[in-house]
Amino acid sequence: MSCRRRACGIVPRGGKRDDRPTPCRTCRCERCIIVATSMNVARRRSTSRAYTKHRVAELEFPEEDYDMKRTLSILALALAVGVVGSPMTASAQHMYRVKITNLTPGQAFTPFLLLTHSPDMNIYLPGTMASAELRAIAEGGNIMPMMEKYMGMMGVMDVKGGDSLTTPGVTTEFMISGMYGYRLSLVGMLLPTNDGFVGANMVLPMEGGMMGYAYGYDAGTEMNDELCSSIPNPGTNDMECDAHGPGETIGMGEGAIVIHSGIHGHGDFMPMYRDWKNPVARITITKM
Numbered sequence: 001m002s003c004r005r006r007a008c009g010i011v012p013r014g015g016k017r018d019d020r021p022t023p024c025r026t027c028r029c030e031r032c033i034i035v036a037t038s039m040n041v042a043r044r045r046s047t048s049r050a051y052t053k054h055r056v057a058e059l060e061f062p063e064e065d066y067d068m069k070r071t072l073s074i075l076a077l078a079l080a081v082g083v084v085g086s087p088m089t090a091s092a093q094h095m096y097r098v099k100i101t102n103l104t105p106g107q108a109f110t111p112f113l114l115l116t117h118s119p120d121m122n123i124y125l126p127g128t129m130a131s132a133e134l135r136a137i138a139e140g141g142n143i144m145p146m147m148e149k150y151m152g153m154m155g156v157m158d159v160k161g162g163d164s165l166t167t168p169g170v171t172t173e174f175m176i177s178g179m180y181g182y183r184l185s186l187v188g189m190l191l192p193t194n195d196g197f198v199g200a201n202m203v204l205p206m207e208g209g210m211m212g213y214a215y216g217y218d219a220g221t222e223m224n225d226e227l228c229s230s231i232p233n234p235g236t237n238d239m240e241c242d243a244h245g246p247g248e249t250i251g252m253g254e255g256a257i258v259i260h261s262g263i264h265g266h267g268d269f270m271p272m273y274r275d276w277k278n279p280v281a282r283i284t285i286t287k288m
Helices: 030-059 063-085 132-140 144-150
Strands: 094-102 113-117 156-161 171-178 183-191 196-203 209-218 281-287
Touching: 094 183, 113 144, 113 171, 132 144, 132 183, 132 196, 144 156, 156 171, 196 281
Parallel strands: none
Antiparallel strands: 094 171, 094 281, 113 156, 113 183, 183 196, 196 209, 209 281
């Protein structure tokens, strides 16, 4: 058998011996197979080197492109720091002016308790049992237990307490710190009632101001007998009551916080002077 391309050194007919490794596809001798395999491996290595050089060329970029990317990264970082540190962000703390106007014809509000807090917190919730601190306010106008409870509590930003009554038609003003997304809650006793209170829960505005209204609630901790003996009289009930005093606690209430039904006249107080219709107060919040 002879190799047509002289791959294995077999001399073809009429030719001369040639030892150069040029294998042909038809020759199946051992040497031709070895030479062909070696050449295929060399061809694959050459192709792999060319592909690697191509990928490296793609990954490389000019120096000016690198400078541009570095500049963009620095600008992005500066912008992020500026946004986080800006006083216009939602997390910035501000002062708010709160005005509470008494809209009732014959009810006074005892000194208010105000606090700014996270939205997942409530100092009262209609339909649930009143806390001991809320009961102290609704039955006697005492804000100190609730103030001590929430002062410094996690989620509470600021707590303010009033020191005077808010009589019909009068506006009481407070300054309190807070931030957008937090809420303002306030409570004060309705006087004269057994366990009535004015309450509100409002979102602090991001800019400018907002207005809302507060309702009269019954704490559900005391029966509404409307008697002077069971209702505090700091001097606002002199038209019906002779003596001043804190009033007695009689209990037997509704058991839960509900909308107050007003004064019905089955005790010492006359509905024509003391009754009201909701809302009982107008509240204005202004960001300073």
